[in-house]
Amino acid sequence: MFIKKYRKARDKNASILVVGLDSDVERIKGFDSVLEFNEHIVKETADLVCGYKINIAFYEKLGWKGYKELEETIELIKNETDLPIILDAKRGDIGNTARxxxxxxxxxxxxxxxxxxxxxxxxxxxxxxxxxxxxxLLLTSNKSIGDVELHVYPKVLELARELEKRYPSKVGIVVGATREEYVSEISKRSGDLSWLIPGIGAQGGNPEILRELKGKDVVVNVSRAIIFADNVRKTAEEFRELLARQYFD
Incomplete structure (x- = not known):
């Protein structure tokens, strides 16, 4: 179960940091494959994080070879760590397709x-x-949330709470760190929902929002700012400490 694995990793590594493996082949240098690059990232960060988030888009765009590297990356993480894996696919379709x-x-x-x-x-x-x-997805970190999300997120939050009662410890929400003006309100209404927070790092979200979320199950995703850094481990350590000061202290 995700929550059980997350809590174990959070407590062991004193971390709410999730590293996003947005491993865009066009930005990878010095490695023969996406898998080799991902292996490097995992080895540098496994004791600093509470999980990994894999954005499926960067693998699907490579066709069957990319999907194979996706499978191999997941297998690598499972073989080398006890960390949970989030697949960032943003799927949403009718029942039989969703199944x-x-x-x-x-x-x-x-x-x-x-x-x-x-x-x-x-x-x-x-x-x-x-x-x-x-x-x-509740309030994401992209610029155009005013088109739809801002108008419907209260209803989505209500639905998430309803589903959480039926599927306890299985429902979370995505709230971008760039939406700090909404975090306090959502936090008060979110009950036991877990949180996935993107937007800290390359997108400039404010880590101080984590003070509103103490005691909740929270994972903060940082992708490009870590995996394409000159010193991956040092950068991951810096983000772990930055987040920990807001969440644990």
Whole structure:
């Protein structure tokens, strides 16, 4: 179960940092493959993080070879660590299609959590919760949230709370760190939902929002700022300490 693995890693490594393996082949230098690059990142950071988040887009764009490297990366993390794996896929489709996605990700790939899009409602989310943990997109860190998300996020939060009662410890929400003006309100209404927070790092989100989330199950994703840093380990250590000062102290 995702939450159990996350809490164990959080306590062991004193970390709420998740490293995002947004391993864009066009930015990788000095490595023969995406897998070799990912292996380097994992070896440098495994004792500093509470998990890894893999953005499926950077693997799918490479076709079958990319999907093979996705499978091999997941296998690498599972063989070398006890850390949970979040697959950032943002899926959201009708029930039978959602079930096929859930089977692919939880049964075939063996990940611990998947990001899902709630636009089509509970039928598109429940198949993932029946297999494992899901982070539901609530308020993301991209610029155009005013088009849709800002208008519907209270309803999505209500739905997430409802689903959490039926699937305890299996439902989370995605809230960007760039949405700090909404964090306090969402925190008060989020109950036992777990949080996935992107946007600290390259997107400039404020880590001080973590003070509002003490006591909750929180993972903070940092991708590009760490994996493409000149010194991966040093940068990961700096982010772990930055987040820990806000969350644990």
């Amino acid at each position: 096929a996605y859930a089977e692919a990700y939880f049964d075939r790939l063996g990940v611990d959590s998947v990001t899902v899009n709630p636009y089509m409602g509970r039928d598109s989310i429940i198949p993932f919760l029946e297999k494992g943990h899901a982070f539901i």
